[in-house]
Amino acid sequence: MTYKERLIHEKILNQNDRGLKTELRILSIFIVESLVNILGFILAKMPHSWFLRCIKALAWLMKTFDRRRYFDAKANLDFVFGDSKSEEEKKRIIKKGYENFAFIILETIRVIFIPKDAYDARFTLINEENVWKSLNKEGQAITLCMHFGYWEAVGTTLAQYYEDYGRGCLGRLTKFAPINHMIMSRREAFGVRFVNKIGAMKELIKMYNQGNGLVGILVDQNVVPKDGVVVKFFNKDATHTTIASILSRRYNIDIQPVFIDFNDDYSHYTATYYESIRSQITDNAENDILECTQAQASLCEEVIRNHPESYFWFHRRFKSTHPEIYQR
Numbered sequence: 001m002t003y004k005e006r007l008i009h010e011k012i013l014n015q016n017d018r019g020l021k022t023e024l025r026i027l028s029i030f031i032v033e034s035l036v037n038i039l040g041f042i043l044a045k046m047p048h049s050w051f052l053r054c055i056k057a058l059a060w061l062m063k064t065f066d067r068r069r070y071f072d073a074k075a076n077l078d079f080v081f082g083d084s085k086s087e088e089e090k091k092r093i094i095k096k097g098y099e100n101f102a103f104i105i106l107e108t109i110r111v112i113f114i115p116k117d118a119y120d121a122r123f124t125l126i127n128e129e130n131v132w133k134s135l136n137k138e139g140q141a142i143t144l145c146m147h148f149g150y151w152e153a154v155g156t157t158l159a160q161y162y163e164d165y166g167r168g169c170l171g172r173l174t175k176f177a178p179i180n181h182m183i184m185s186r187r188e189a190f191g192v193r194f195v196n197k198i199g200a201m202k203e204l205i206k207m208y209n210q211g212n213g214l215v216g217i218l219v220d221q222n223v224v225p226k227d228g229v230v231v232k233f234f235n236k237d238a239t240h241t242t243i244a245s246i247l248s249r250r251y252n253i254d255i256q257p258v259f260i261d262f263n264d265d266y267s268h269y270t271a272t273y274y275e276s277i278r279s280q281i282t283d284n285a286e287n288d289i290l291e292c293t294q295a296q297a298s299l300c301e302e303v304i305r306n307h308p309e310s311y312f313w314f315h316r317r318f319k320s321t322h323p324e325i326y327q328r
Contacts, residue, residue: 003030012177025177032178033185036109043106044113051106052265058102063095073097073313075325080234081308096309100149103266108152108182112189123157123269130273131162134254140165140213142244142255144277146220146300147312149261150269154216156190158258158271166207168193168215170200170243192216200243208251217244219296222319229290230321231297237321238297245292249279255296259303261310274299 007026043051063070077090085093111119134141145154155169169192173180184194195203195215207213223239231240244255254276262269277299279292304311316326 007181012181029178029181033181036178036182037113040110041113043110048265048267054106055099055102055266058106059095059098062102063098069098069314070094071328072316072326076313076315076317077308079318079322079325080236085308093309094313097311097313100262100310101312101314103262104150104152107150107266108186111156112186119157122267123153123271125158125271125273127273128161128271130276131256131258134256134276135162135165135214138251138253139211140208140251141253141276142247143214143216144244144255144257144296145216145218145259146303147218147315148220148259148300148303148307149310151218151260151312153260153269153271154258155187155192155194158260159190159192159214159216162214163191165212165214166193166210167191168195168204168207168213170195170197170204170215170217172197201246204243204247205250208247208253213251217241219244220300220317221315222317225320229293231290231294233297233317234301236318238318239320240293240297242289242293244296245279245289248277248292249281249285249288252278252281254278255292257296257299261307 003026007029012029043054046054073094074090077085077093081090131141131143143154145151155171159167159169169187171183171194173183173196187194193207195207204213204215207215219241221241223241225239228239228241230237232238233240247253248255255278256276257274258271259274260269260271277292277295280288282288318325
């Protein structure tokens with residue numbers, strides 16, 4: 001497969017794209033990818049203490065120059081915790097959030113250059129039997145995850161253990177073709193198909209119709225009301241995607257939650273598989289979907305309450321239901 005064919009396969013280019021503008025676009029993507037890979041190689045080879053300094057430096061830069069994220073995170077923390085957490089606690093959570101985000105970015109860049117055995121040794125899997133129970137029952141399942149800890153590993157490292165299944169990862173592309181290419185290529189390096197959120201249901205149905213689907217879905221972001229339902233999240237109204245619930249009900253399969261946390265210096269990761277969730281199938285489909293979706297939101301809340309410093313507070317989680325909290 002040529003480089004251009006790869007970009008067409010990833011739907012970054014169209015089959016009929018031609019001309020100088022297209023060639024320049026291909027060249028720009030290639031240059032960016034090459035520079036990112038050089039950086040990834042360097043990051044993978046440096047001592048961990050140096051890598052940790054890179055994380056701290058990038059986190060400082062983001063905190064200094066990206067004040068919007070800081071404002072949104074503070075708004076979320078004030079909204080859900082109120083006075084139950086002090087201002088100092090909230091500042092520490094946001095500071096750690098920037099460091100976690102910096103780790104995700106740099107780790108994604110370097111992960112393909114880390115020897116597999118060394119990388120696998122950094123993971124501890126807890127209660128993995130839960131996912132095998134689900135897979136052994138119907139031959140397929142939905143992986144539920146959220147922007148917590150090392151969430152990227154659900155669509156990369158953890159997927160390698162289920163190579164007999166149709167592995168996929170639902171995600172949202174950016175406006176920048178080189179970044180989109182990196183997102184998709186990193187997942188494909190681990191045998192995972194990237195599924196764009198735009199038009200996702202059609203692609204997901206194709207995968208689950210094969211009878212061996214195992215797709216990771218991030219469920220914790222705000223959605224417009226027509227794309228989800230309103231649930232209680234930290235005792236507040238919040239919209240929540242229903243994709244996992246719809247698939248569970250349609251195919252009568254389990255939703256398998258897994259969340260990956262890390263230690264303080266990002267040298268070890270713990271993936272915890274929780275008890276599965278499954279949609280009921282009654283004459284009231286709307287209520288079945290709502291109850292199943294609420295169960296997902298409640299579990300996410302429980303995990304976040306236990307480790308708020310590991311959650312990605314920068315999203316405008318309550319934008320559809322409480323937009324006023326993000327007004328300056």
